[in-house]
Amino acid sequence: MAHYDFNMPVSEQQTRQLKVNDTVTLNGTLFGIRDATQIHMFDRGRKTRFDMHGHAVIHTAPNVKKVEKSNTYPAGYAQICIGTTTSARMERFTQPLMREYGVRIVIGKGGLFAASQAAFQEMGGVYLAIIGGAAALETTWVEQIEDVDLDDLNPESLWKFRVKGFGPLLVAMDCHGGNLYTRVNAAARDKRAAALAALGVKGD
Amino acid sequence: MKVDLKQVEEACKELYIRALKILPPDIKEGFQRIDKSETDATAKAVLGTMIRNIRVAEDTENLLCQDTGIPIYNITIGANVEVDGYRLKQSIIKGCERATREHPLRSSVVHPTTRKNEHTSCGRAVPVIHIDFVPEADMLSIEMIPKGSGSENNSWLKMAVPADGIDAVKTFVVDCVLDAGGKTCPPTIVGVGVGGTADLCVHLSKVAATRPLGSQCDDPEGARLEAELTKAVNQLGVGPQGLGGDSTSFAVHVETAATHITMNPVAVNMQCHSARRARATFTPRGLEYGF
Numbered sequence: 417m418a419h420y421d422f423n424m425p426v427s428e429q430q431t432r433q434l435k436v437n438d439t440v441t442l443n444g445t446l447f448g449i450r451d452a453t454q455i456h457m458f459d460r461g462r463k464t465r466f467d468m469h470g471h472a473v474i475h476t477a478p479n480v481k482k483v484e485k486s487n488t489y490p491a492g493y494a495q496i497c498i499g500t501t502t503s504a505r506m507e508r509f510t511q512p513l514m515r516e517y518g519v520r521i522v523i524g525k526g527g528l529f530a531a532s533q534a535a536f537q538e539m540g541g542v543y544l545a546i547i548g549g550a551a552a553l554e555t556t557w558v559e560q561i562e563d564v565d566l567d568d569l570n571p572e573s574l575w576k577f578r579v580k581g582f583g584p585l586l587v588a589m590d591c592h593g594g595n596l597y598t599r600v601n602a603a604a605r606d607k608r609a610a611a612l613a614a615l616g617v618k619g620d
Numbered sequence: 621m622k623v624d625l626k627q628v629e630e631a632c633k634e635l636y637i638r639a640l641k642i643l644p645p646d647i648k649e650g651f652q653r654i655d656k657s658e659t660d661a662t663a664k665a666v667l668g669t670m671i672r673n674i675r676v677a678e679d680t681e682n683l684l685c686q687d688t689g690i691p692i693y694n695i696t697i698g699a700n701v702e703v704d705g706y707r708l709k710q711s712i713i714k715g716c717e718r719a720t721r722e723h724p725l726r727s728s729v730v731h732p733t734t735r736k737n738e739h740t741s742c743g744r745a746v747p748v749i750h751i752d753f754v755p756e757a758d759m760l761s762i763e764m765i766p767k768g769s770g771s772e773n774n775s776w777l778k779m780a781v782p783a784d785g786i787d788a789v790k791t792f793v794v795d796c797v798l799d800a801g802g803k804t805c806p807p808t809i810v811g812v813g814v815g816g817t818a819d820l821c822v823h824l825s826k827v828a829a830t831r832p833l834g835s836q837c838d839d840p841e842g843a844r845l846e847a848e849l850t851k852a853v854n855q856l857g858v859g860p861q862g863l864g865g866d867s868t869s870f871a872v873h874v875e876t877a878a879t880h881i882t883m884n885p886v887a888v889n890m891q892c893h894s895a896r897r898a899r900a901t902f903t904p905r906g907l908e909y910g911f
Binding site for chain 2: 437452476477478479480481496497498499500501502504505525526527545547548549550551552553555556570571586588596597599600601603604605607608610611612614615616617618619
């Protein structure tokens with residue numbers, strides 16, 4: 417188990433060295449992306465002006481406040497609360513995010529599935545687990561909302577955050593086939609029979 | 621007792637914001653309890669971060685979680701309360717809208733097919749409003765629950781048959797916890813509805829999921845199921861965030877209702893670890909906030 421500090425963007429070599437149970441802290445740019453953002457990007461043919469090559473995306477739709485544009489708030493938004501949503505709903509977007517936009521890291525909670533795992537293996541990506549529901553803490557790691565695109569989808573816009581000390585995040589899926597969720601899930605299913613027996617369930 | 625509806629509107633605004641920022645004491649105690657008994661190192665670290673987040677939210681007066689949820693208002697009205705029911709509902713909706721605009725909060729509510737967000741946290745039939753009546757004479761209470769989608773997306777109903785018996789209920793609950801894995805933001809409160817009609821069964825599962833920790837089903841059959849199921853689901857090792865560990869659920873809560881001779885329905889609804897709720901109580905002494 418090793419710890420890495422990444423200044424974004426990162427190279428494929430940097431993400432390929434990561435293994436399940438390593439930890440990573442991010443600095444610099446982080447893109448916020450969500451269900452509607454990706455439905456519009458991949459099902460409705462919309463494009464973003466952001467260059468996401470080598471970058472990380474986080475599954476989020478933040479609480480923000482509209483303010484006057486200034487040096488402190490270049491996008492005209494002040495962050496209120498930025499946290500992370502369940503990744504599972506966005507499984508089918510991992511591959512196009514990596515292939516079409518060069519995204520290398522997906523941050524979320526609850527894990528992704530086989531198609532994402534295959535994309536990570538093929539293109540050298542990773543899934544970093546953040547603690548869901550710990551948004552007040554996560555917000556303290558976000559310095560600024562630098563920019564925003566596809567903002568008609570607000571709050572599911574494509575957000576460009578500047579982060580500092582964003583983590584430590586746990587490598588939960590790596591590009592070598594390592595997957596903490598399937599490991600935990602398989603172990604839990606192995607305990608199903610014992611749990612039902614303890615409940616006195618007969619003949620399941 | 622007469623209730624000032626302007627005050628109700630104000631309270632409904634305040635309640636939404638309070639619920640999002642301050643975790644009830646029973647949930648905080650629940651965290652202390654499971655943190656003490658957890659043996660897995662990763663799970664310990666995850667719980668530590670969650671506990672730290674509760675403190676940061678209070679220190680920075682920020683929201684515990686970014687998910688402002690679907691707003692639910694549960695109203696309880698005492699026998700001697702005089703209130704215009706229609707205007708009461710309007711005041712609740714107004715308060716909910718104002719919280720969203722004035723704080724501001726992320727409106728997480730959209731039309732189900734157009735997906736249009738009015739940025740008010742309101743829409744057709746939302747906020748969800750439940751009204752019930754109790755004998756205590758001079759009392760009106762409003763419980764506010766921002767129900768997050770991570771947990772709400774993990775909701776199930778099974779219309780089992782009488783021949784499957786209580787074993788069907790127990791097996792279903794265990795399988796739902798396995799299916800949910802880390803998606804519900806465990807440690808969860810697993811709410812189980814047993815009996816009733818299909819819709820009542822699902823409703824009961826939500827009542828169970830949002831009941832305070834430490835409370836018990838007032839049907840002894842339900843209470844016995846709670847104890848057995850709490851033990852069983854925590855045997856599975858799903859753990860906080862689905863990353864493994866002993867602490868899969870704070871508790872399994874059960875609510876029961878009579879059902880049809882041909883029916884054996886069971887529903888599961890989950891509450892995430894950010895088990896938020898807030899309460900305002902109007903009495904002749906005035907307005908009091910709590911949980």
